[in-house]
Amino acid sequence: MATPQRQEWPFPPGAECLAAWKDAISLLVDCSIPEDADPALFDFHGCAWQLPGAFLHVNGGSAMAMSRTQQVIDERPTPHMVLFMVLEGRVTSNYDGLIQEHEPGDIVVVDYSLPYESQTSGFEAIALTFDKASVPVEFQSNTHGLVLTANDPTGAMLGGQIRALAEHIDGLSVHQGQVIVEGILNFAAAAFATPATRERRDKRFLFQRASSAARQGLSDPDFGPDELVAALGVSRSKLFRLFEPHGGVQRWMLAERLRASLQSILRSTPDHKISAIARNHGFRSEAHFSRAFHKRYQISPSSVRTLSRDSLRMATYDTLLRRGDGNGGAIVEAWLAAARA
Incomplete structure (x- = not known):
């Protein structure tokens, strides 16, 4: 009985x-590691099995980034798709916006026929690659970019099947x-085709488009x-429902302007x-800006400028940005709360 050939990654961490x-x-993909990472410590490990119509890969590694741009798609076309299951760590990805x-x-x-980018500070995962x-x-x-989570019954079922395949494939x-x-x-086709899954995806994608469009217009007070x-x-009603969890469109835009x-x-x-600075971020007057700023942060804009002259505080801010634990707006607000404390 022929069994799938197991291939171990043969290279220990390093250059x-x-x-x-x-x-x-x-x-x-095009790939890289963070600028401040030491190539001598780079780690990628795992094992893989080739099947007639699929490729199973159990892998993991240290901080890395991968990008499949439209240029890469045009230059290196491939007919493949992948089910990617995260086991440990966190992965931030951009699926065509x-x-x-x-x-x-x-x-x-x-x-892989669509643009894709991802970055992680470290992960363990199972990837099942197949012909589209x-x-x-x-x-x-x-x-x-459609996602099933472990909290979703279909996600839990699909995850159990993928884990079981990786665990027992050597004996099959x-x-x-x-x-x-x-x-x-x-089963995955049925699971990802449910109206609820697609509705979540469409809603996230629309919010992403709305966020991008709104940020481009933040300097215009009108x-x-x-x-x-x-x-x-x-429609206006659909837009308002989309931003309802964020307190409404106006409140969200004010928060973005202030961040x-x-x-x-x-x-x-x-x-x-x-x-x-107030005018550049869509505020009609400095007085309006200062009132809104103080209401949100319990500190005046001029006092923040004073904090920014502290080299130790700014070094902490720069470290947080390089670490990248969240978006820039969330990082700067967390830094300000710590600096005020």
């Missing part, structure tokens, strides 16, 4: 491992392994819900007037 890792996935952060238990669909044409038609389109025949893979993919409705081509202005104050020179 040779980094070079081999880059070469191994160069056909799929839809940004998501994945935690242990998440299972995501990646379609081998799965049901409804699974071949509009699934890029090639035929048995392939039959199980086909069963997993058929940019508000009506302009956002026109930019997105959705952006806070970052500008920290990075501005002493001769850059607070009034100019």
Whole structure:
């Protein structure tokens, strides 16, 4: 009985491992490690099994980033998709404009015919790669970036199947392994096709578009819900439902303006007037800006500028930004709360 051939990653952590890792996935993605990372400590490890219609890979590693841009897609086309299940760590990915952060238990669909970027500070995962044409038609389109979590019953079921395959594949025949893979993919197609799953995905993607459009208009004091409705081509009621968990469109936009202005104050020179920063972020007057700023942060803009002259505090801020534990707005607000305390 022929069994799937197990292939172990043969390189220990270090520069040779980094070079081999880059070469191994160069056909799929451009890859790198953080600028401040030591190549001598780079780690990638795992094992893989080749089946007639799929490739199973159990792997993990240290901090890394991967990118499949449209240019890469055009230059290095591939007909593959992958079910990627996070076991440990966190992975932040951008699926053609839809940004998501994945935690242990998440299972995501990646379609290599569409742009994709990811970065992690370290992870363990199982990846099941397969030919796009081998799965049901409804699974071949509009699934890029769809996620099932461990809290979702279908996600828990699918995750259990993927884990079981990785655990027992050494004891299966090639035929048995392939039959199980086909069963997993058929179940995944049904799981990801549920209206609730697609609704969550569509809502996240619309919010991402809305956020991007709103941020581009934040410097214009006249940019508000009506302009956002026109930019997105959705109804006013749909837009308001989308931002309801964030306190409404106006409140969300005010918060974004204040976060952006806070970052500008920290990075501005002493001769850059607070009034100019206020205007650049959509506030009609410095007085209006100062009142809104103080209400949110319990500190005045000028006092924040004083804090920014403290080299130790700013060194802490720079460290937080390099570490990248969240978006820039969340980081600067967390830093300010700590600095005030």
